Amino acid sequence: MNPFDFSTGPDRAGSDSIKWRRYAGRDVIPMWVADMDFAAPPPVLDALRARLDHGVFGYADPWPSVLEAVIEGIARDHGWRIEPDWLVWLPGVVTGFNIAARAVGQPGDGIFTATPVYPPFLHAPAHSDRRLVTTPLVQNGTRWEWDWPATEAAVADGVRLFMLCNPHNPVGRVFDRDELTRIAALAERHNLVICSDEIHCGLVLDPATPHIPIAALDESVARRTITLMAPSKTWNIPALYCAFAIIPDAALRTRYKRAMAGIVPHVNVLGLTATEAAYRDCGPWREALIDTLRANAARVVEVIDALPGVATTPVEATYLAWIDCRDFLQARGIANAAAHFEAHGVGLSDGKDFGLPGFVRLNFGCPPSRLEEGLARIARAVA
Ligand SMILES: Cc1ncc(COP(=O)(O)O)c(C=O)c1O
Structure with missing residues (x-):
């Protein structure tokens, strides 16, 4: 039993968050900037x-x-x-x-x-x-x-x-x-x-x-x-x-x-x-967080690797998945993966900014239910 609740998080829509403000008023799940959609640990607060x-x-x-x-x-x-x-x-x-x-x-x-x-x-x-x-x-x-x-x-x-x-x-x-x-x-x-x-x-x-x-x-x-x-x-x-x-x-x-x-x-x-x-004071919170992130990471690999033309690699650390979309882009004649996924309701980071076009980075530091919805949108975008 996880002593901390990572199944929901505060509502960040309309807040000061850079990650969420980019898509204000649009039905796009922000999964780009590297912060998590969880409140800070109780001892910090x-x-x-x-x-x-x-x-x-x-x-x-x-x-x-x-x-x-x-x-x-x-x-x-x-x-x-x-x-x-x-x-x-x-x-x-x-x-x-x-x-x-x-x-x-x-x-x-x-x-x-x-x-x-x-x-x-x-x-x-x-x-x-x-x-x-x-x-x-x-x-x-x-x-x-x-x-x-x-x-x-x-x-x-x-x-x-x-x-x-x-x-x-x-x-x-x-x-x-x-x-x-x-x-x-x-x-x-x-x-x-x-x-x-x-x-x-x-x-x-x-x-x-x-x-x-x-x-x-x-x-x-x-x-x-x-x-x-x-x-x-x-x-x-x-x-x-x-x-x-x-x-x-x-x-x-x-x-x-x-x-x-x-x-x-x-x-x-x-x-x-x-x-x-x-x-x-926040070792127990960190351990509980890592359990959640580990399950999220496994889910990302499971879903992405089952889709045609995209692939990812196991995440040893971070809450970021690096997804290779090159085969998908080539097969479909699409130029930019991040723009394509954004049009399908998921905001990812563009690999070009990291020095490797054709990839996207997905931030899975969020409640599992939101990740599930993001992955479902990616699956629809690839289908
Ligand atoms: C590798 C790495 N270094 C630094 C930062 C940002 O650090 P700071 O906000 O302390 O400048 C990030 C944020 O994503 C990061 O991933």
Whole structure:
């Protein structure tokens, strides 16, 4: 029996939600932007209420119990013991990797990332006058994998920063120890800094693929790594804007903080309040959520893989499914899958924005009944 109710959710239609406002007044189920249609965990809501009752919202620094909650949470959930000094607080993970892009190397240097990937990865190099260098991930059966020779050749092209997304949005992989060890070795050989976006690390659905922070592999990789984490995806509080970088190396941390100076604001106090409650008190909620997401993920694979011309791969982590529509598009002479599904009442993300046209991304972080309706509409759109 699930102690939390994920079978319904607050009505977001007509609310401030970016995800829902796009389709206001239209019969389109929004399954795009990566937030979930569930209320935040009860301990987060209680902590926010108590902080509101205090009534004063002056400038705040992260206080000792926030640090303790985060440090103990990461040790408990990911087996990585970090030091308080390593933490650099941020208003978001996108801010965090754009700062990394500015902090490492010089204008003109290369920044590597493997595609498809969360679109802001593709824009970060240009924001700091760096060059985007990419290599496609390759599909091996139902598993997305690294093309090691292509990756090695790509980073040899003047790359200074390796931007890793793990767990991976959108392909849903949790990279294993062997893959992470190979990335670490490659970074060592080419003297790269690694910026590892681990925002989805609390959302591992498959117990056979535990999340390993790349910086936890050994001290040598830790020294060259900026790890980005946040409570925002796991506990569904992204608009509270609280995230952090973990930078064990003092010199790299100083460079990073210098790139932030005068631009990046302090984290807002409600974000810090929610973060403390999330990491310390919301383990049971997370486990219950994951049960719901795991069942949703299985349902997506079951329905999509039974349809002609579309296919998906198992989701090891995240609440995002990556759907290959290329055969369907070709067979039907349709140019754009996302536009086609939208016309049939489902709002998905267009793979083109992730660097891989012909795919769509489906957000299944919603009550199972809504997912069922979305999948039924997809089935009708493909039929
Ligand atoms: C991989 C990844 N990084 C970062 C973000 C957004 O982070 P933030 O809202 O903290 O900037 C997302 C949101 O979908 C994401 O999937």
